[in-house]
Amino acid sequence: MHHDPAPPFLPYSRPLVTEEDIAAVTAALRDPILSQGNRLASFEAAFATAVGARHAVGFSSGTAALHGLCFAAGIGPGDEVIVPALTFAGTANAVRYLGGIPVFADIDPQTLCLDPEAARAAVTPRTRALLTVDFAGHPSDYDRLRAVADEAGCLLLADAAHAPGAAYRGRPVGSALADLTAFSFNPVKNMTAAEGGMVTTDDARHAARLRLFRTHGMTRDPAALEYPAPGPWYYEQQVLGFNYKLSELHAALGLSQLHHLPAYNAHRRHLARYYTQALAGLPLHLPAEPPEGTHAWHLYVVRVTAPPPRHRDALFAHLRTAGFGVQVHYIPVPMHPYYRRLGCSIAHCPETARYYTQALSLPLHPAMTEHDAERVVNAVHAFFETDR
Numbered sequence: 001m002h003h004d005p006a007p008p009f010l011p012y013s014r015p016l017v018t019e020e021d022i023a024a025v026t027a028a029l030r031d032p033i034l035s036q037g038n039r040l041a042s043f044e045a046a047f048a049t050a051v052g053a054r055h056a057v058g059f060s061s062g063t064a065a066l067h068g069l070c071f072a073a074g075i076g077p078g079d080e081v082i083v084p085a086l087t088f089a090g091t092a093n094a095v096r097y098l099g100g101i102p103v104f105a106d107i108d109p110q111t112l113c114l115d116p117e118a119a120r121a122a123v124t125p126r127t128r129a130l131l132t133v134d135f136a137g138h139p140s141d142y143d144r145l146r147a148v149a150d151e152a153g154c155l156l157l158a159d160a161a162h163a164p165g166a167a168y169r170g171r172p173v174g175s176a177l178a179d180l181t182a183f184s185f186n187p188v189k190n191m192t193a194a195e196g197g198m199v200t201t202d203d204a205r206h207a208a209r210l211r212l213f214r215t216h217g218m219t220r221d222p223a224a225l226e227y228p229a230p231g232p233w234y235y236e237q238q239v240l241g242f243n244y245k246l247s248e249l250h251a252a253l254g255l256s257q258l259h260h261l262p263a264y265n266a267h268r269r270h271l272a273r274y275y276t277q278a279l280a281g282l283p284l285h286l287p288a289e290p291p292e293g294t295h296a297w298h299l300y301v302v303r304v305t306a307p308p309p310r311h312r313d314a315l316f317a318h319l320r321t322a323g324f325g326v327q328v329h330y331i332p333v334p335m336h337p338y339y340r341r342l343g344c345s346i347a348h349c350p351e352t353a354r355y356y357t358q359a360l361s362l363p364l365h366p367a368m369t370e371h372d373a374e375r376v377v378n379a380v381h382a383f384f385e386t387d388r
């Protein structure tokens with residue numbers, strides 16, 4: 001008897017590495033300079049150009065980039081930073097690494113990003129920054145958030161881990177929309193360096209602090225030294241930094257992937273639009289495109305509005321059993337035990353709480369075909385059509 005093989009498991013995301021990427025990394029490996037060479041400098045320059053920023057500083061991960069961003073922003077013990085309750089924990093952790101206090105505020109249910117009004121209500125005399133997240137690739141409402149930051153006399157920071165290639169009112173995410181913007185290049189992101197991150201800024205002083213921080217707090221720059229150099233070997237450790245450098249291998253992959261980003265994002269957009277038309281009419285709240293912006297479609301999150309037994313948890317189980325790697329992005333950060341012990345909760349974040357009971361990320365990545373998306377759509381329709 002002949003059995004069709006089961007279709008392979010379809011993850012919610014995976015990297016798409018090309019022969020060109022492999023050649024770039026191989027060339028980097030053949031070079032004796034494996035770290036702190038020209039490839040990182042080229043990647044930084046190309047990334048800065050791509051997002052319309054004056055400076056880009058590479059880091060070993062998106063989390064390290066966020067840590068550097070908070071350091072450059074001057075966050076220290078007791079400083080409050082307003083962050084959305086809905087994000088990956090790394091956003092808030094970066095504030096904690098420096099002794100700062102993440103103050104969780106609710107999301108706008110349309111954009112899934114920090115709600116400017118909720119942010120305004122969370123401002124106190126100790127607020128040092130707003131740190132918004134371009135959730136799922138949707139740009140934050142930067143103009144309104146900037147107005148809140150200006151009223152509070154604080155910085156506007158962005159976690160754009162989901163949003164390379166996104167734009168807000170014609171301005172790319174990573175440009176001067178925020179004072180500092182962090183990106184991630186981990187393997188599930190829109191472009192990858194295997195691991196890696198980047199911070200962009202237009203401010204040369206922020207850029208200098210970022211470079212210091214990712215290299216142990218050390219500098220050799222003669223113009224920046226605090227003491228006269230006794231000889232050419234001299235360098236100084238001026239602050240407590242970390243070893244957060246991005247190797248030449250990672251930079252080679254990142255630079256090569258940056259060339260694919262427009263095409264990869266276009267494919268994500270194509271699949272997202274396919275989902276949106278093919279899932280219309282079901283008891284699902286589908287994600288919106290920004291009216292005056294560009295979505296990077298890092299995630300395609302549907303919100304299941306049907307009551308049990310056709311609720312989110314059941315759809316999650318149904319799709320996992322059918323071989324689809326659906327996910328819930330994310331457990332709201334204040335709900336993690338670490339943050340609960342600090343006294344955090346989502347009691348004041350009703351939109352985040354509702355989102356968390358309904359949200360489900362469908363597979364979406366550039367290695368997927370429309371046929372793969374059609375299989376997902378068919379499985380979702382089957383779930384709502386059968387008697388349960």
Ligand SMILES: Cc1ncc(COP(=O)(O)O)c(C=O)c1O
Pocket residue numbers: 061062063064066087088090091133159161162184185186195196197
């Ligand atoms: C919103 C957000 N911020 C930060 C990070 C951290 O990035 P990384 O995994 O590169 O450390 C991620 C991804 O993991 C993320 O999704």
